[in-house]
Amino acid sequence: MAANNLQMFQYIKRDTRDFINIDPLQTAGLLTDAARDALLEWGDGYSVCDYCNGALDLVKKPPIQEFVHKALPEFLGTDAARVMNGARESKFAVMHTLASAAADKNNYVVMDAWAHYSSKVAAERAGLEIVQTEKPEKEIMPEDFQKAIEAGIEKYGKKPLLTLLTYPDGNYGNLADVKKIADISHEFEIPVLLNGAYAVGRMPVSAKEFGVDYIVGSGHKSMSACGPVGVLGVNGEEAAEQLFRKSAYNKVKEVELLGCTSRGAPIMTLMASFPEVVKRTQPENWEKEVENARLFIKRLEDEAPDKFKLFGQNPHNHDLMFFEAPGFFNISEKAKRGRYFLYDELKERKIHGIKVGLTKNFKISTYGLGAEKTNFVADSFIDILKKYDEI
Ligand SMILES: *Cc1c(COP(=O)(O)O)cnc(C)c1O
Numbered sequence: 066m067a068a069n070n071l072q073m074f075q076y077i078k079r080d081t082r083d084f085i086n087i088d089p090l091q092t093a094g095l096l097t098d099a100a101r102d103a104l105l106e107w108g109d110g111y112s113v114c115d116y117c118n119g120a121l122d123l124v125k126k127p128p129i130q131e132f133v134h135k136a137l138p139e140f141l142g143t144d145a146a147r148v149m150n151g152a153r154e155s156k157f158a159v160m161h162t163l164a165s166a167a168a169d170k171n172n173y174v175v176m177d178a179w180a181h182y183s184s185k186v187a188a189e190r191a192g193l194e195i196v197q198t199e200k201p202e203k204e205i206m207p208e209d210f211q212k213a214i215e216a217g218i219e220k221y222g223k224k225p226l227l228t229l230l231t232y233p234d235g236n237y238g239n240l241a242d243v244k245k246i247a248d249i250s251h252e253f254e255i256p257v258l259l260n261g262a263y264a265v266g267r268m269p270v271s272a273k274e275f276g277v278d279y280i281v282g283s284g285h286k287s288m289s290a291c292g293p294v295g296v297l298g299v300n301g302e303e304a305a306e307q308l309f310r311k312s313a314y315n316k317v318k319e320v321e322l323l324g325c326t327s328r329g330a331p332i333m334t335l336m337a338s339f340p341e342v343v344k345r346t347q348p349e350n351w352e353k354e355v356e357n358a359r360l361f362i363k364r365l366e367d368e369a370p371d372k373f374k375l376f377g378q379n380p381h382n383h384d385l386m387f388f389e390a391p392g393f394f395n396i397s398e399k400a401k402r403g404r405y406f407l408y409d410e411l412k413e414r415k416i417h418g419i420k421v422g423l424t425k426n427f428k429i430s431t432y433g434l435g436a437e438k439t440n441f442v443a444d445s446f447i448d449i450l451k452k453y454d455e456i
Contacts, residue, residue, distance in 0.1 A: 081417040085438050088418030089235075089385045089430035093267050093287040096334060103337035104291055108330045119317040121325045121332075122147060132336050140343065141280050142271030143298030145305040147319075148284075148327045148335065152262040153183035155281035155297035156229070158321040159258055160191035162308050163226040175213045175225045175255075177205050177241070179234035184260060193226065204378060205234070207245035214253055224253050230277075231260045232270075236428070237377030238263070238385030247276040256304065262286050263385055265296060266342045267432060268351040272298055279304075284331065289338035294331035345433075357439050358384045358431050364443040369456055373446075384432040392455040393424040400453065407449070414445045 086092055096104065107113065107127075116126045122133040129148075137146040149155045164172055173194040176184055180197060188195050196217040198209035210228065217225050228250040233240045243259060250257045256278040264270050265282025266289070272280040279299050285292025299305045309319045318324035327335070344350065358381055365373040365388075372392030375381065393407050400406035408421045419427045431439045450456045 084412075084415045084417035085434065085442065086418050087416060087429040087431065087434070087442060089238075089263070089428050089432075090286060091418065092384065092430040092432035092434075093289065094285045094292070095289060095433070096291060097289050097338040097341045099337040099341070100289055100291065100334035103333040104330050107333035110329060112329050113332065114328060119315075120319075121328060127333065127336070129332065129336070132339070136339065137296060138298060140339075141265065141282070141296065141298035142273040142275075143280060143300050144302065145309065146296060146298040147309065147322060148332050149281075149295040149297050149322070150326050150331075151183075151293045151295040152260065152281045152283040152286070153187055153295075154326070155295050156184055156258065156260065157187040157190055158297060159279050159281075159299075159308065160187055160193055160227060162310075162321055163256075164191045164193055166307060167226060171221065172223075172226045173217055173221055174227045174229055175210065175217055175250075176229045177231050177234065178209070179205065179236050179239075180229060180231050181235050181260065181262065184229055184231070194221075196220070196225065204237075204239045205230075205241045207242050207249055210246050211249050214250070214255065218253075224255055226255075227258055228255050229258045229260060231262075233263050233383045233385060235263055235385070237387045238381065238383035239377045240382050243275045243277065251276070263383070266346065267354070267384065269346050269348050272300055279308075284327075284335045288335055288342050290331060290335035292331050292334075294327045294335050296335075354384050354432060355382055357434065357436060358386060360436065361431050361439050361443055362386065364440070365446060368443075368447050369450055372450055372455060384430045385428060386430065387426065387428050389426050390424060392450045395455060396449075396453040397424040406453075410449045410452075411445065414441075416442060416445060 113127060117124050123130050133146060133148055173196055174188050175196050178198045178200045185195060196213050198205060198213040201209060230241060230243060230246050232243055247257045258279040259277040261270055261280055262283040266287035282296040284290035284294030299308050308321060312318040312320050362375050362381060374389040376387040396406060397404040402409055404422050404424050407424045418429060
C-alpha cells in the first residue's frame with residue numbers, strides 16, 4: 066500500500082469539543098484536567114508495562130495495585146475488583162464464568178425489561194439464553210423480577226444462573242428498588258449483577274449496601290476516563306476466586322481477563338480522574354446533580370407546558386432524562402430543514418448531544434453542567450419554541 070494520500074486520517078478536529086454537552090453517553094465521560102495530562106503522558110502503547118511482572122493488577126509503579134486492590138473495591142463496596150475494558154466485558158466475564166462452571170448447558174439469565182443491548186450480547190456470547198421482566202407501564206418493580214424468575218423456572222425447569230438489573234436503566238434514568246430485587250433473587254439463591262454503567266462514577270453506590278454480588282461500571286461513560294475501560298467488583302471470596310481464576314498454563318494470568326485488560330492511557334486516565342470521581346459521588350454532590358436535573362424539568366414544565374413531557378420517575382432521581390417534545394416535532398413538520406432543524410438550532414448555540422434528526426423523543430443529561438449552563442439549555446429550548454411560534 067502506498068503511503069501517500071492517507072493524510073485524511075491524521076488529524077481530525079472534533080468540532081463539538083468546546084460545546085455544552087448534554088449527551089447522556091458523554092456528560093460524565095469528559096476528561097478531567099488530570100486525565101487529559103495522563104492521556105498524553107501515557108498514550109504510548111503498553112506504557113504502563115515498564116515494571117510489570119506479569120500481572121497488570123499488581124503493578125506498583127504506576128500505583129495500579131493500590132488502585133485495583135484497595136481504592137477500587139472500597140469505592141464499589143466489594144471484596145475484590147478489577148479494571149476491565151468496559152462494562153460489557155465485565156458482564157461477559159461474569160456470565161462466562163457462571164456458564165463455564167454450570168453442570169449442564171441450556172442456562173439463562175434474568176434481566177430487567179430495559180436491559181442494555183450489551184447485556185444481551187454478553188449473554189449470547191456466553192451461550193446463555195435470556196428471560197426479561199415484562200415491560201412495565203411506568204417503572205420496574207421487584208415483583209416483576211419475582212415473576213420473571215418464576216417464569217424462567219417454569220420454562221427451563223431450573224433457576225437462572227444470574228439476575229441482572231440495569232441501574233439506572235439507560236432509557237429513562239429510573240432507579241429501581243435494587244435492595245428488594247437483590248433480596249428476591251437471593252431467596253432463590255441466584256446471584257445478582259448490577260449494571261451500573263450510568264451509576265458508578267456519577268452517584269453513590271455500594272454493592273455491599275445494595276446486597277448485590279457483582280457490580281460493573283463504565284470508565285468512558287461515567288468515570289471521566291478516555292477508555293475503553295470499565296470496572297468490575299465482586300463480593301464473596303468464593304465468587305471472586307471463581308471469577309478471577311488463573312490459567313493452567315500461566316500461573317499469574319487470569320483466564321476471564323485474557324491475562325491482561327486495560328493498559329496504557331485508558332487505565333491511567335481512569336486513575337487520574339478517580340479523586341474527582343470520588344468527590345463528585347459524595348451524597349451531597351450527587352444531590353446537587355439531581356436538583357439540577359429537576360430544575361431543568363421544572364423550567365420546561367412551567368414555561369412550556371404540553372410541549373415537553375418527561376418519561377420515567379417524576380420527581381426524577383437521576384441526570385439522565387427522556388423527553389417527549391411535541392413542540393419540537395411540530396416545528397420539524399414545517400421547518401425548511403425538517404427534522405434537522407433542532408440539531409442546527411442547538412449547534413448555533415454551541416449545545417451538543419441530541420442525536421441528529423431527533424425531535425419527538427430524545428434523551429439528555431445535565432450531569433456536571435451546574436445551574437448556569439442548565440438554565441442556558443432550558444432558555445435555548447424555550448427560545449427555539451418561541452422562534453417558530455410554538456409558544
Ligand atoms: C453504555 C452502557 C453500557 C456499555 O458500557 P461499555 O463500558 O461501553 O461497555 C452498558 N449498559 C448500559 C445501561 C449502558 O448505558
